[in-house]
Structure formats: C-alpha cells, structure tokens
Amino acid sequence: MDFVNAIVLLSNFVIVPALSYGSQLALGAIGVTLIYGILRFANFAYGDLMAFGTMFAILFTWFFQSIGISLGVLPTALLAIPFAIIIAILFSLLIDKFVFSYYRIKKSPPVTLAMVSIGVMFVINAIIRIIIGPFDRRFFDGERFIIRANEFKEMTGLNEGLAIKSTQVLTLFVTIVVALILFWFLNKTRTGKSMRAYSDNEDLALLSGISPERVVMITWIIAAILATIAGTLYGLDKSFKPFTYFNNLLPIFAAAIVGGIGNPLGAFLGGYVIAFSEIFITYAYKKFFAYLLPESLEPNTLIQLLSTDYKFAVSFSILVIVLLFRPSGIFKGRVL
Amino acid sequence: MRQYLNVFTAYIIMGLLIILVGILQSWGVALAILNLCLISAVMTMGANIQWGYAGLINFGIMGYVALGGLAAVLVSVPPVREAWQVGGLNMILCLFLIVLLIFAIRYILKNYKKSNKRNLGIALLIIIGLIFLRLISSPAIESIEAVSPATTGFLGGLGLPIIFSWIVGALFAASIAFVIGKIALGLRADYLAIATLLISEIVIAVLKHEDWLARGVKNVIGLKRPVPYEVNLQTTDWFIRLIERLNTGSLSLITDVSEKQAVLKQLVIEGSTVFVKLCYAGLFAIVVIILLILTQKALYSPWGRMMRAIRDNEEAANAMGKNVVKRHLYIFVLGSAVVGIAGAMLTTYDGLFTPGSYQPMRFTFLIWVMVIVGGSGNNFGAILGGFAVWFVWIEAAPVALYFINIFTSGLEDTNQFKIHLINSVPYFRYLIMGMGLLLIMRYRPRGILPEKIRHA
Numbered sequence: 001m002d003f004v005n006a007i008v009l010l011s012n013f014v015i016v017p018a019l020s021y022g023s024q025l026a027l028g029a030i031g032v033t034l035i036y037g038i039l040r041f042a043n044f045a046y047g048d049l050m051a052f053g054t055m056f057a058i059l060f061t062w063f064f065q066s067i068g069i070s071l072g073v074l075p076t077a078l079l080a081i082p083f084a085i086i087i088a089i090l091f092s093l094l095i096d097k098f099v100f101s102y103y104r105i106k107k108s109p110p111v112t113l114a115m116v117s118i119g120v121m122f123v124i125n126a127i128i129r130i131i132i133g134p135f136d137r138r139f140f141d142g143e144r145f146i147i148r149a150n151e152f153k154e155m156t157g158l159n160e161g162l163a164i165k166s167t168q169v170l171t172l173f174v175t176i177v178v179a180l181i182l183f184w185f186l187n188k189t190r191t192g193k194s195m196r197a198y199s200d201n202e203d204l205a206l207l208s209g210i211s212p213e214r215v216v217m218i219t220w221i222i223a224a225i226l227a228t229i230a231g232t233l234y235g236l237d238k239s240f241k242p243f244t245y246f247n248n249l250l251p252i253f254a255a256a257i258v259g260g261i262g263n264p265l266g267a268f269l270g271g272y273v274i275a276f277s278e279i280f281i282t283y284a285y286k287k288f289f290a291y292l293l294p295e296s297l298e299p300n301t302l303i304q305l306l307s308t309d310y311k312f313a314v315s316f317s318i319l320v321i322v323l324l325f326r327p328s329g330i331f332k333g334r335v336l
Numbered sequence: 337m338r339q340y341l342n343v344f345t346a347y348i349i350m351g352l353l354i355i356l357v358g359i360l361q362s363w364g365v366a367l368a369i370l371n372l373c374l375i376s377a378v379m380t381m382g383a384n385i386q387w388g389y390a391g392l393i394n395f396g397i398m399g400y401v402a403l404g405g406l407a408a409v410l411v412s413v414p415p416v417r418e419a420w421q422v423g424g425l426n427m428i429l430c431l432f433l434i435v436l437l438i439f440a441i442r443y444i445l446k447n448y449k450k451s452n453k454r455n456l457g458i459a460l461l462i463i464i465g466l467i468f469l470r471l472i473s474s475p476a477i478e479s480i481e482a483v484s485p486a487t488t489g490f491l492g493g494l495g496l497p498i499i500f501s502w503i504v505g506a507l508f509a510a511s512i513a514f515v516i517g518k519i520a521l522g523l524r525a526d527y528l529a530i531a532t533l534l535i536s537e538i539v540i541a542v543l544k545h546e547d548w549l550a551r552g553v554k555n556v557i558g559l560k561r562p563v564p565y566e567v568n569l570q571t572t573d574w575f576i577r578l579i580e581r582l583n584t585g586s587l588s589l590i591t592d593v594s595e596k597q598a599v600l601k602q603l604v605i606e607g608s609t610v611f612v613k614l615c616y617a618g619l620f621a622i623v624v625i626i627l628l629i630l631t632q633k634a635l636y637s638p639w640g641r642m643m644r645a646i647r648d649n650e651e652a653a654n655a656m657g658k659n660v661v662k663r664h665l666y667i668f669v670l671g672s673a674v675v676g677i678a679g680a681m682l683t684t685y686d687g688l689f690t691p692g693s694y695q696p697m698r699f700t701f702l703i704w705v706m707v708i709v710g711g712s713g714n715n716f717g718a719i720l721g722g723f724a725v726w727f728v729w730i731e732a733a734p735v736a737l738y739f740i741n742i743f744t745s746g747l748e749d750t751n752q753f754k755i756h757l758i759n760s761v762p763y764f765r766y767l768i769m770g771m772g773l774l775l776i777m778r779y780r781p782r783g784i785l786p787e788k789i790r791h792a
Contacts, residue, residue, distance in 0.1 A: 042526040099774060111393060111525045115708060116777055118701055122770025125697070129763035246696075250537060253530045309545040316534040323523055323531070325455075 001158070006291035008160040012149070018272075018279040020168040020237055023175035026271025027230035028248065029255035030182065030264045031223040037199040037262035038219045039104065041113035046227060047249030048124040051242045052091060053228025054235045055132050056084035058139045065141070073143040073166070081232055088224040095120055096220050104216070121246075128242050136241045140167065167237040178229060179268055182222070186264065191218060199262060251278070254315040258322050260329020269331060274315055282308040343716050343785060350723045357731070364606075367613035369730050374620035375681050376722035380706045381627055381715060382674030387704075388713035388787065389640065390667040391647035393529040396516070398699035399536030400672045402543055402691065403512060404505030404679020409493055409550045409689045411501035412560050416492035419483045423476030423548070424491065430473045437465040438515075480548040490551045499562045501680045502623070509676025510669045512539070517668040521661065536700065543691040550689060557688040563615035569608040576600070579607045616685055623681065624719070627674060631715050643667060644713075697766075702729065705769055709776045711783025720785055728772070732765035 028050060035043045043049075060080030070076050099120060103113050146169055149161025186192040191214075198205040198215045206212060231245065238244075255274045259266025284304040306313065322330055354373075358366035379397065386392045441458055448454045481489045520531045544553050569575045580587065583603055590596045634640050646653040646660055654660050683689050702725065710721015737758065744754045776783065 042530065099778075102778060112777070112781075114393075114526055114529060115704070116774065118704065119770045119773035119777060122697075122701070122705075122766050122773065124770075126763050126765075126767035126770060129766065130757075130760040133760065134763075243695075247537075250530070250534050254534070257527065257530070307545065309541050310538070312534060312537045312541055316531070316538055319531060319534065320519060323527060324519075
C-alpha cells in the first residue's frame with residue numbers, strides 16, 4: 001500500500017504537472033525550431049508572440065462571455081483560440097513582410113536577424129502591455145477539476161490524493177492532436193516535404209522549383225498557430241502574465257536546442273525532457289521516501305536536490321551538457 | 337576634421353536636450369537623467385568592447401550589473417559580527433571547498449585524456465562536492481538568517497567606503513565572466529546569446545534567494561554614499577553661503593528679513609539635491625573619461641587591430657597565428673568587468689540594492705539597443721547611444737502623454753479609451769525603443785556614429 005501511495009504522490013506533484021508543462025514547452029519549442037530551421041535565426045520574439053496570441057484568446061473569451069456563449073464544462077477560451085490564431089497569423093505575416101523579409105533577401109547573418117527579433121520583441125511587448133496591461137489575468141472558466149484530491153482518496157482508500165485539473169488533460173490532448181497533424185503535414189504532404197527540403201538545402205530546393213516565399217509564409221503560419229495554442233494552454237493552466245511568457249522563452253530555447261535545433265520531433269521530446277528534469281530535480285522527496293523506506297531510515301531533511309527558485313539552473317545545466325557533448329542535440333536524425 | 341564634426345554635433349545636441357529638460361522640467365530631473373546616462377555609457381562601453389571590438393554576443397549584461405551591485409553591498413555594509421560568529425566559519429569553509437572543487441576538475445581535465453570515464457569522474461566529483469557543500473552550508477545559512485532577520489540576517493560586508501566597490505564589482509564580474517567564458521565561448525553566436533541569457537537569470541536567482549549573502553528580495557537599503565548627504569549640507573555654513581552668493585541678485589530684492597531667511601532656506605534645500613547629483617555626475621564623468629581614454633587607446637593599438645581582424649575574419653586571424661579562443665575569453669572578461677563597474681556605480685547612486693529590480697528588458701536588451709543605435713565598434717557612438725537611448729527611455733512617457741492628450745482632446749476625460757491610453761503611457765517607451773532599433777537596423781545599420789575604419 002505504501003508503494004502505491006508513493007507512486008500516487010509522485011504522480012500528483014511531479015508526473016501530471018510535468019506532462020502538462022512539458023506539452024506547453026514542446027509546442028513552443030517546435031515553433032522556435034521551425035523558424036530556426038527554415039528562416040535560420042533564433043527568434044527572441046517568440047515568447048512575446050505566444051503572449052500576443054494568448055492576449056487575443058483572452059479578449060475573444062471576454063467577448064464570448066459578454067454575449068453569453070460558453071462551452072459548458074470546457075473553457076470558453078477553446079472557442080476563442082481559432083480567432084486568436086487568425087490574428088496571430090496576420091500579425092506574424094505583417095511583421096515578416098515589413099521587418100524580416102528585408103534581411104532575408106539581403107542574406108544578413110543570423111546574428112543580425114536575432115538582433116532584429118529583439119526589436120520586434122520590444123514592439124510586441126509594448127503592444128501587449130498597452131492593450132491588456134502587465135497584470136496577472138485568469139481567464140479559465142468551466143469545470144476546474146476532473147478528479148479532486150478528496151474524491152480520489154475516497155474512491156481508492158489511499159492516503160494520498162491525486163488531483164487532475166481539466167486544463168492538464170486538455171493540454172495533453174490538444175498537444176497530441178496538434179503534434180500528430182503537424183508531423184503528418186511535414187512528412188506526408190507536398191508542402192511539408194518542400195519545407196523540409198528547403199531547410200535541408202536551400203539552394204537545391206530553389207533549384208527544384210520550390211517557392212521560397214511560400215515556404216516562409218507557411219512557416220510563419222505554423223509558428224503563429226503553435227505559439228497561440230501553446231500560450232493559451234499555458235495561460236489556462238496557470239495564468240496569463242506577459243512577463244512570465246518572456247521568461248518561458250528560455251526553457252523553450254533549451255528544449256529546442258536539446259532536441260537538436262531545426263528538428264521538430266527532437267524539439268517536441270526536448271520540451272518533455274526539460275519539463276521533467278526541472279520538476280524532478282526541484283521536487284522535495286521527503287514524503288516519497290517516508291512511504292518507501294522503513295521508519296528507521298526515514299529522512300529528516302526535505303531531500304530536495306535544488307530549490308524551486310533555481311529551475312533556470314536546470315535548463316541551463318542540461319543546455320550546457322548537451323552543447324558540450326552532443327552539439328547537434330540528444331536525438332540523432334535529419335534536420336527537420 | 338570633418339569626420340569629427342558629426343561626433344561634435346551629436347554630443348552638442350545631446351547636451352542641449354538635457355539642458356532643455358533642466359529648463360522645462362527641473363534641474364534635478366535633468367541631472368538625474370545625466371547621471372544615469374553616464375552609468376549607461378559605462379555599460380555600453382562594456383558591451384561595445386565585446387560586440388563592437390570582438391563580435392561576441394553577450395546577452396548576460398544584467399548578470400554582471402547585478403554582480404557589481406552585490407559588490408557595492410559587500411564592500412560598504414559594515415560586517416554583522418553576530419552572523420559571522422554563528423556561521424562565518426562554515427561559509428568560509430564552503431568557499432574554500434568550491435575553489436578546491438574547481439581546481440580538482442581542472443586537474444582532471446588537464447591530466448587525463450578525454451573519455452567517458454573522465455566525464456563520469458567529473459560528474460561524480462561535482463555531485464559529491466555539492467552534497468558536502470549542502471551539508472556544511474545549510475545549518476550555517478539557517479543560523480545566519482536567524483540573526484535579527486528584520487534588519488540584517490546576512491553576513492554583511494567589509495564596511496569600507498563604497499567607492500572601492502567600483503573596482504571590486506569589476507573583479508566580481510570578471511571572475512564570473514572567466515568561468516562562463518571557459519564554458520560557453522566555444523558556442524556558435526546564437527547559442528552563446530541564449531546561454532549567456534540563461535546564466536544571467538541564474539545569477540539573479542541566486543541573488544534573490546540566497547538571503548545570507550545580500551538579504552535577497554528583502555533588499556539592502558541605506559548604503560553609505562561617497563558624496564555628502566543633503567541633510568548635512570543644509571546645515572553646513574559654507575554651503576549656505578555658497579547658495580547665498582549664487583542668488584544674491586534675487587535675494588537682495590527681498591527686504592523683509594524673515595521672508596529672506598525662508599526663501600534662502602528653500603533655495604538651500606533645492607540647491608543641496610542638485611549639488612549632490614552634481615557630485616555624482618562628477619564622479620561618474622571621471623570614470624567615463626578614464627574608460628574612454630583606455631578603450632580608445634586599446635582600439636587603435638596593435639591589440640585593437642588584432643581584435644578587429646579576429647572579428648572580421650576569424651579563420652584568417654587564426655591562420656596568422658592568433659589564438660582566437662584566448663583572445664575571445666580575454667575580451668569577454670574585460671567587457672564584463674566594465675559592465676561590473678557600471679553595476680556598482682548604479683547601486684552606489686541608488687543607495688540600495690534590490691535584486692528584484694533586475695529585469696532583462698531594462699538591463700540587457702536596452703543596453704544592446706544603446707550599442708546598436710549608437711554605433712557598435714565606435715566608443716563615441718556607444719556612449720552617445722547610452723545617452724540618447726536613456727534620454728528617450730525617460731522622456732518617452734511625458735512625450736507620449738503629451739501626444740495622447742492632443743490626439744484625444746476631442747474625447748471627454750471620462751472616456752474609457754482615453755483613460756486606458758493614459759494608464760498605459762509607461763509602456764510606450766518599449767514601443768519607441770523597438771521601433772527605434774528596427775529603424776536604425778534597417779536604414780543605418782552601423783549606428784548613428786558608425787565605426788571609422790582607419791587604413792594605415
């Protein structure tokens with residue numbers, strides 16, 4: 001029984017949160033990695049693009065709520081996501097046309113483009129703060145929990161409860177669906193194949209008649225879709241605050257690099273690698289061991305490898321180790 | 337001569353703008369802007385050494401600024417004897433252990449060939465070291481933080497004049513930069529950017545949460561100043577006489593003695609704040625001028641030529657027998673040290689150390705905007721960038737408010753849209769910065785004052 005209790009405890013505080021957090025990172029990391037693979041620069045404005053999409057999801061949610069539309073047990077934001085995606089796509093295409101395309105045509109070095117993306121980051125930052133303000137906002141409605149800790153205890157008769165938030169299940173479900181569609185698109189459709197060809201060898205792709213404008217446009221569209229979905233899911237699960245979205249950029253970059261930058265599948269898995277290691281390393285195992293070990297061996301400290309304040313250090317350590325030992329990422333394979 | 341004309345006009349315009357603020361708003365505001373412009377100029381010089389001279393991307397400026405701030409605390413605050421008694425020995429032991437650990441790793445790296453065994457050994461060493469560190473430090477930290485937590489709860493510093501911290505800050509930043517450079521400098525440019533950004537976040541996290549070091553988010557306030565205090569000035573004879581002499585014209589018009597006294601008192605209070613800020617401006621200007629002379633000398637020396645060669649064509653420089661890795665490390669440390677000075681100056685000027693206030697937008701990316709806008713590779717350009725961008729950063733809000741009031745003058749004051757716009761005035765500075773950076777990068781990619789290439 002103690003063993004089951006320990007497992008439930010671990011699932012409640014580590015595995016379930018890590019799965020949902022990892023999904024949010026994974027979607028973001030695919031976006032970053034696609035931009036890197038095809039447009040060939042590190043887009044520092046991606047975190048703010050996520051916040052931008054989420055902001056419109058929130059605005060549409062408010063609008064739907066005000067005219068009385070809701071999805072019942074599901075959050076209204078799900079209904080708002082498609083509209084937010086459209087705006088995010090238009091916005092990214094606009095930015096590409098007026099900002100990035102100039103440098104692409106001039107074939108500027110990646111560093112210049114990264115610097116330009118910082119200018120874009122400032123602008124999006126300002127737009128978000130001017131429209132919705134810098135404050136913490138919760139926009140979740142509907143049923144909060146699928147299983148509450150108390151219900152679980154009653155149901156199973158265990159000491160430990162397992163609470164599963166509906167947003168966590170929702171996140172996982174949406175992520176799997178989006179990822180499946182995306183990988184089908186990249187691997188099976190003509191456009192997806194042309195994107196992979198373009199990322200693999202630009203000159204050869206151009207030679208075989210692939211239109212670069214089209215590839216770039218589709219990349220931005222996919223990036224905007226992923227950013228909006230990942231951002232909205234994160235906002236539903238926790239809360240929306242522009243500054244946290246900027247901070248999420250760092251684990252997302254770490255995930256993309258760990259997976260081998262330019263490799264969507266790697267980025268997808270990298271998101272989970274980062275999330276699981278962050279939460280595993282910063283969790284305090286005292287209670288867990290108390291269940292597993294005999295009483296005489298029970299620990300009297302928290303058994304926390306690293307305090308939660310240093311979760312950045314986890315991303316960073318993984319990043320450095322990967323870059324030092326396997327610069328092309330931990331997953332072998334082709335780029336894109 | 338003509339090539340210097342641009343520089344002169346740019347700086348004269350900048351000076352006139354600050355004077356204009358002094359006339360239109362107040363001299364206190366103008367001097368506050370000037371002081372922070374000078375501090376920003378030091379930061380941009382540091383960033384310019386790394387980016388402009390050597391082409392290294394360092395998105396970790398915030399971390400070095402914070403380290404400089406830490407130096408200001410550790411140098412100027414008097415030591416907390418009680419805390420040293422309860423936990424000082426253990427903390428020193430920890431420091432010793434860390435140094436030992438680093439040397440042990442270095443020894444292994446030098447004397448054994450690259451293999452999985454070596455990697456495993458190093459990993460094991462680090463883990464064992466961390467466990468020992470934890471065992472030694474955690475009881476000490478607990479007892480240190482328990483020493484009157486409302487006022488101290490940390491080890492305190494050395495109790496020296498704060499001005500020494502400007503050098504110590506540089507040393508702090510340089511030593512951390514050395515370690516980081518050893519690890520990260522081999523990376524490609526964009527990876528280096530991400531890695532340095534992450535490291536600076538870690539530095540801030542450490543400063544925020546290690547309360548025994550500098551009180552963490554509880555902040556250290558009331559740092560001693562290198563310049564006189566306003567309150568003391570207001571009762572000092574020579575200062576009152578100075579103000580009296582400066583204002584003889586207006587004071588002589590007042591006949592009533594008591595009224596004259598009251599006006600004089602008011603003038604002295606205003607004068608004292610301006611005087612203190614002037615003192616700071618003098619100190620900062622000295623630092624800026626010394627650094628400017630040094631960096632200019634370096635830029636036009638054979639060393640500077642070598643750095644530019646490495647920046648412009650790494651492989652060719654390498655083929656000529658220049659050790660690119662070593663030079664990069666050297667310049668990374670040097671630039672970071674300059675930023676560390678700026679960090680210590682900033683904390684000295686503020687008189688308080690608040691780890692929570694370090695944000696990448698303000699302390700990393702804004703500095704980058706300054707360097708790019710001003711002109712990377714050109715020290716005068718970088719300093720001008722620091723001045724201009726900081727000026728805009730501060731004056732953006734009042735100007736935005738002015739324009740919003742003009743554009744919405746048709747709307748009533750209770751209009752929701754107008755209220756919303758006025759409430760979001762502080763954020764227009766981000767918009768202006770972003771647009772400024774984008775426009776400069778597009779139409780004047782080498783900055784306002786571009787780098788001058790001198791051909792011998």
